[in-house]
Amino acid sequence: MDFDYDLFVIGGGSGGVRAARIAAGEHGARVALAEEYRMGGTCVIRGCVPKKLMVFASSFPAAMEEARAYGWSADVGRFDWTAFRSKLDAELDRLERAYRSGLSGAKVTVYDTRATISGAHEVTLATGETVTAKHILIATGGRPYVPAFPGSEHALTSNDVFLMDALPDSVLIVGGGYIACEFACIMNGLGVKTTQYQRSAHVLKDFDAEARDLVEAGIRASGIDLQTGTEVASITPEGGAFRVVTKDGREAVFGAVIHATGRVPNVEGLGLEAVEIALGPKGQIPVDDWSQTRVPSIFAVGDVTDRIALTPVAIREGHAFADTVFGGTARQADHALVASAVFTQPELASCGMTEAEAAARGPIEVYSAGFRPMRTSFAGQPDKVLFKLVVDAASRKVLGCHIVAPEAGEMIQMVAIAMKMGATKEDFDRTCAVHPTMAEELVTMRKPTRSS
Known part of the structure; x- marks a missing residue:
């Protein structure tokens, strides 16, 4: 059969882009990639990069306090969210252009639209066009998860934080994983009165207990009102703010509520049923050590497989896939001792x-x-x-x-x-x-x- 492409990649995040660039640029494959939002994926556009820049921004008040202790006459002044966000948007635009440039330089055909799987070798674009490929790689990543409860539609997610027009005076962070803890520290550092609800006894429960306990103590010492054993029952709009009721009946009002209780594989509407790929217990696409699904022509890398949800891991998986399938070098991504x-x-x-x-x-x-x-x-x-x-x-x-x-x-x-x-x-x-x-x-x- 004569295919339109050797490889069609669904998803323009770090894993998918790396696979496309290596397959096309280093191994000479005919490659296409579809991305429905912005090139760069979660890490570049709505995750690691903007978050780390916010971490930097939020650290200056403590640095100024320290500077005064060292003899400097220092005052951090007022944080200008509008000015920061303008520079942040410009930086993300620059990074997206760099991703697109890399794909262009490798001669990858880019479709700026949604793509779904319609066959073992077939992809249907939102434009109605159907294309064929010898191999299909799913690299659609993950998305924030907000459980259903009364008023859950009023909660922001980590995706929304970078798009806020203004910082709230107060914020409730819901969750105790690394994303929730990071945003609690960021908001607190930016001068927002910050409360954090975690339903279990500790935050960062998957980390070493001794290390976690020290971070937890530091979070509280910084002024964040961390309340463990606390779960949200409902959110109700109230005069431009939001009234939150907990499951044990307590109530409080916050300028914004950010729900950060984890992420799930981004598989909704992907068309997996067309090729009879059943999802795993966590909603992930099951793959073997070669990132291959039960359908020999279809592979998946990155967060959508729920192996290790870290950008460098997705990049390694994408690169190993390209080398194995198109480079004649059998390589598996090594998931041991990932820092x-x-x-x-x-x-x-x-x-x-x-x-x-x-x-x-x-x-x-x-x-x-x-x-x-x-x-x-x-x-x-x-x-x-x-x-x-x-x-x-x-x-x-x-x-x-x-x-x-x-x-x-x-x-x-x-x-x-x-x-x-x-x-x-x-x-x-x-x-x-x-x-x-x-x-x-x-x-x-x-x-x-x-x-x-």
């Missing part, structure tokens, strides 16, 4: 197993150091940081590393390299410290804090 960072204040970064996960598989040693760092201690601030290594007692391999500190994300990247190479605790011990730094604690913790 991650939570851009709260304080920042949390992790790689590998939590203490509880490691202890469940066998004897371990835990090395941890919690202390007040030099910089903020001099400024008279009570901030604490944590450096923690979880070590296999028998092999001595470092199974997990957890850091709570400013720029923790920058530090964990280097640690992840060592862990990926199979570093032992003794390898860390043999490494000379850089002094005076916080990170030197990673190589100076000689005796275990505890064993199990």
